[in-house]
Amino acid sequence: MENPDLEVTAKVEMPRPQIVERTARHVGGWPMLGLAVVLVLGGAGVIIAGGSAGGVMIPVGVGAGSLMVLAGLVVGAGLTPVAPGEARVLQVLGRYTGTVRTDGLRWVNPITERRRVSTRIRNHETGLAKVNDLDGNPIEISAVVVWQVQDTARAMFEVDDFVEFVAFQTEAAVRHIAGSYPYDAGDRISLRDNADEITAQLSQELSLRVASAGVRIIESRITRLAYAPEIAQAMLRRQQAGAVVAARQRIVEGAVGMVQMALNKLDEEHVVDLDEERKASMVSNLLVVLCADRDAQPVVNTGSLYQ
Numbered sequence: 001m002e003n004p005d006l007e008v009t010a011k012v013e014m015p016r017p018q019i020v021e022r023t024a025r026h027v028g029g030w031p032m033l034g035l036a037v038v039l040v041l042g043g044a045g046v047i048i049a050g051g052s053a054g055g056v057m058i059p060v061g062v063g064a065g066s067l068m069v070l071a072g073l074v075v076g077a078g079l080t081p082v083a084p085g086e087a088r089v090l091q092v093l094g095r096y097t098g099t100v101r102t103d104g105l106r107w108v109n110p111i112t113e114r115r116r117v118s119t120r121i122r123n124h125e126t127g128l129a130k131v132n133d134l135d136g137n138p139i140e141i142s143a144v145v146v147w148q149v150q151d152t153a154r155a156m157f158e159v160d161d162f163v164e165f166v167a168f169q170t171e172a173a174v175r176h177i178a179g180s181y182p183y184d185a186g187d188r189i190s191l192r193d194n195a196d197e198i199t200a201q202l203s204q205e206l207s208l209r210v211a212s213a214g215v216r217i218i219e220s221r222i223t224r225l226a227y228a229p230e231i232a233q234a235m236l237r238r239q240q241a242g243a244v245v246a247a248r249q250r251i252v253e254g255a256v257g258m259v260q261m262a263l264n265k266l267d268e269e270h271v272v273d274l275d276e277e278r279k280a281s282m283v284s285n286l287l288v289v290l291c292a293d294r295d296a297q298p299v300v301n302t303g304s305l306y307q
Helices: 029-053 057-077 152-157 160-182 195-213 229-269 276-290
Strands: 079-082 086-092 095-099 104-107 111-116 121-124 129-132 139-147 216-227
Touching: 029 057, 029 079, 029 104, 029 111, 057 079, 079 086, 086 152, 095 121, 095 195, 104 121, 111 152, 129 229, 139 160, 152 195, 160 195, 195 216, 229 276
Parallel strands: none
Antiparallel strands: 079 104, 086 095, 086 111, 121 139, 129 139, 139 216
């Protein structure tokens, strides 16, 4: 269930991608490797046989053998090893023709340009950024983002450098989130008290920012969050004062309840009849005893109740 107090802090408008990933045509590489070896060795054999035959067979053998060797080299040029967790983006004369994600030895069009793209899961940790929160207090914040290339075509052609793009967009999102919420607040969403909601908002904004680069955000977490050094001591004293006030409030509420219970018990058991003035004196004494920072020193009254 979504928190009604948590609103989308930014509607990031990124350009619509002009290209999407598609699977390139490719076949298994081992049969093609065998064909390339056969052509090269067979061409070399034809050249040797033509040279040994002599006469008119020399140029014919050399020519046919050379063509076979050249064909074998062309076939071998199409062999492309694809490691697990990687993809190969193919281009022919500048035009995107597809992506090969199947790992192992593959064979593609020999004239294609093949660019390696890692599809492994990556971490990026932002530097320690100093920003002002919603209340204007300077804070220091950093985050770690787990991401992965989802669309290799967008990653290669929609941005200049998708790794650098993710780094800059992550820092921008962290700064924006940090400036959209207070560091600490009891009556609203805050950076310190609502870590899950804040990180969910950070992941949402990051996903919008990097979607055009074909990147998927898996998770984001705030790794450091603190007041800036110049106000840290003042904020610590404020937090301590707030804690003292809250503790005093609990103590007073408990003391009042105990005094009321004591008076009611005395009335119910008819232990002693007190007038209003003596009740007020008893309440005052009990509150002093219960709310004092130090243990009260008892005073024994050896006279009458009114002395």
